Amino acid sequence: MKTITSIHQMHELVSLAKRQGKKIGFVPTMGYLHAGHAALLRQCRKENNLCILSIFVNPKQFGPAEDFRRYPRNKKHDEMLAKKEKVDIIFYPSVKTMYPTGYLTYVHVRTLADHLCGPRRPGHFDGVTTIVTKLLNIINPDVLYLGQKDAQQAVIIAQMIDDLNWPTRVKIIATVREPSGLAMSSRNSYLSDPERYQAQALYRSLRMAKKLIQAGERRSGTIKQKINAQIKKNTLARVDYIECVDAKTLVPLRTIKGHVIIALAVFLGKTRLIDNIQVRA
Amino acid sequence: MKTITSIHQMHELVSLAKRQGKKIGFVPTMGYLHAGHAALLRQCRKENNLCILSIFVNPKQFGPAEDFRRYPRNKKHDEMLAKKEKVDIIFYPSVKTMYPTGYLTYVHVRTLADHLCGPRRPGHFDGVTTIVTKLLNIINPDVLYLGQKDAQQAVIIAQMIDDLNWPTRVKIIATVREPSGLAMSSRNSYLSDPERYQAQALYRSLRMAKKLIQAGERRSGTIKQKINAQIKKNTLARVDYIECVDAKTLVPLRTIKGHVIIALAVFLGKTRLIDNIQVRA
Numbered sequence: 001m002k003t004i005t006s007i008h009q010m011h012e013l014v015s016l017a018k019r020q021g022k023k024i025g026f027v028p029t030m031g032y033l034h035a036g037h038a039a040l041l042r043q044c045r046k047e048n049n050l051c052i053l054s055i056f057v058n059p060k061q062f063g064p065a066e067d068f069r070r071y072p073r074n075k076k077h078d079e080m081l082a083k084k085e086k087v088d089i090i091f092y093p094s095v096k097t098m099y100p101t102g103y104l105t106y107v108h109v110r111t112l113a114d115h116l117c118g119p120r121r122p123g124h125f126d127g128v129t130t131i132v133t134k135l136l137n138i139i140n141p142d143v144l145y146l147g148q149k150d151a152q153q154a155v156i157i158a159q160m161i162d163d164l165n166w167p168t169r170v171k172i173i174a175t176v177r178e179p180s181g182l183a184m185s186s187r188n189s190y191l192s193d194p195e196r197y198q199a200q201a202l203y204r205s206l207r208m209a210k211k212l213i214q215a216g217e218r219r220s221g222t223i224k225q226k227i228n229a230q231i232k233k234n235t236l237a238r239v240d241y242i243e244c245v246d247a248k249t250l251v252p253l254r255t256i257k258g259h260v261i262i263a264l265a266v267f268l269g270k271t272r273l274i275d276n277i278q279v280r281a
Numbered sequence: 282m283k284t285i286t287s288i289h290q291m292h293e294l295v296s297l298a299k300r301q302g303k304k305i306g307f308v309p310t311m312g313y314l315h316a317g318h319a320a321l322l323r324q325c326r327k328e329n330n331l332c333i334l335s336i337f338v339n340p341k342q343f344g345p346a347e348d349f350r351r352y353p354r355n356k357k358h359d360e361m362l363a364k365k366e367k368v369d370i371i372f373y374p375s376v377k378t379m380y381p382t383g384y385l386t387y388v389h390v391r392t393l394a395d396h397l398c399g400p401r402r403p404g405h406f407d408g409v410t411t412i413v414t415k416l417l418n419i420i421n422p423d424v425l426y427l428g429q430k431d432a433q434q435a436v437i438i439a440q441m442i443d444d445l446n447w448p449t450r451v452k453i454i455a456t457v458r459e460p461s462g463l464a465m466s467s468r469n470s471y472l473s474d475p476e477r478y479q480a481q482a483l484y485r486s487l488r489m490a491k492k493l494i495q496a497g498e499r500r501s502g503t504i505k506q507k508i509n510a511q512i513k514k515n516t517l518a519r520v521d522y523i524e525c526v527d528a529k530t531l532v533p534l535r536t537i538k539g540h541v542i543i544a545l546a547v548f549l550g551k552t553r554l555i556d557n558i559q560v561r562a
Contacts, residue, residue, distance in 0.1 A: 163386035
């Protein structure tokens with residue numbers, strides 16, 4: 001396993017791999033790796049000749065009041081996990097390397113960031129699409145692996161790749177959960193024990209909502225209310241949003257129909273957690 | 282010489298070329314090819330194993346009141362010229378192929394479009410950076426050839442490629458001119474004979490300005506005034522702008538210093554012409 005910090009070196013390495021006809025799989029992360037990342041890496045390892053992991057806490061996708069500085073980092077642990085998952089290359093650039101003085105260019109996907117986390121985190125998704133554009137150009141992967149847990153991010157990146165014509169396939173990998181149902185997230189490390197206990201309620205409420213739909217409920221207002229009630233009853237959380245959206249356009253639905261994502265964001269103390277579940281109605 | 286209209290076919294072809302270790306040169310154009318394009322193609326042919334030309338009149342870089350519909354097109358002529366310049370592949374996609382229904386993604390370079398043509402053509406440079414991003418992802422060239430005639434476009438694209446990390450070198454090729462000094466442009470075909478005669482004054486005024494600077498003049502106000510007077514005296518043109526800007530930041534200068542571009546845009550009848558000259562002071 002090699003750790004590379006220079007863009008030029010990555011370009012050279014990728015160019016050689018292409019000449020050798022190697023298939024490149026890529027897992028972009030912000031590090032502090034957990035079982036969710038491991039699932040992406042395992043799939044990537046299985047399906048490609050070259051398995052590349054990037055670790056970069058991207059300042060452009062954090063708002064000024066958000067947790068960029070305190071976002072958890074642990075290079076030693078990440079390297080150990082990457083080695084265990086047989087990663088070939090870790091791309092580990094500095095902020096200065098990715099955003100040198102005089103940096104000016106941004107990628108924007110219209111409308112898809114108008115809902116869910118978009119309005120609550122202004123600029124976040126432009127930060128995401130911009131860094132992913134850079135990483136795609138540096139690594140030129142055949143396949144990009146993303147987690148379903150960040151559902152809106154996955155939809156936006158897939159749309160961007162389709163629109164901007166990289167020859168890259170996107171694979172969305174199912175959310176990995178703790179036995180309690182809590183979705184794996186680097187930000188779970190912020191949670192106190194009581195908060196972590198309460199956090200189980202998120203996925204439980206999403207499963208309840210899915211069952212309601214499967215039992216015939218089609219009014220999204222009713223579904224959102226019941227999720228909200230369950231979270232209020234079992235946690236001290238402040239709900240940021242609960243929404244039922246079309247899985248492709250991310251537009252909120254009054255009536256459940258077709259392929260739907262039920263998504264939520266809540267604050268448990270200072271920690272913002274997101275989760276989602278998919279239903280076909 | 283092959284003409285390809287499908288993005289997927291281009292991806293396949295480029296991927297094969299990469300496996301064969303071929304160096305790819307790329308000249309993006311809107312067609313109606315002239316001696317300026319031919320100079321780009323000749324350089325591209327000389328320096329690469331695969332010489333790819335794209336022809337696509339990009340609707341996203343035209344304003345609603347601009348000349349998208351009447352922009353000159355002549356596929357037969359373009360193919361003949363391309364063949365003569367030993368182009369390997371013409372990429373010739375439809376608007377529907379490049380911007381299918383539901384298209385949402387745009388690339389924006391900050392500040393560099395705040396001057397010169399930027400404020401006069403709102404959205405133009407976002408259209409340019411977006412289509413060039415798409416073409417770079419489709420063709421994945423080692424070298425991209427651009428004309429110095431579109432100076433602001435060249436600076437913006439070079440910045441974008443640097444910022445977004447494609448492994449692509451940019452080469453800017455000197456403006457090709459008619460014997461009269463008029464810069465080659467597909468839009469010259471709009472000019473009546475009297476307008477074409479008057480259009481000589483543009484480059485003549487730029488050369489005059491360069492000589493003034495070389496003789497020691499440093500006040501950009503004086504230089505712009507003299508250019509304006511010369512154009513007013515010799516043409517019926519309406520001046521859109523005359524500006525002395527820093528060659529890297531494109532910021533207008535009060536005092537000429539360093540690497541400078543003197544750029545202008547004028548309307549001759551309904552036709553908008555641009556030209557520029559570089560000076561080091």
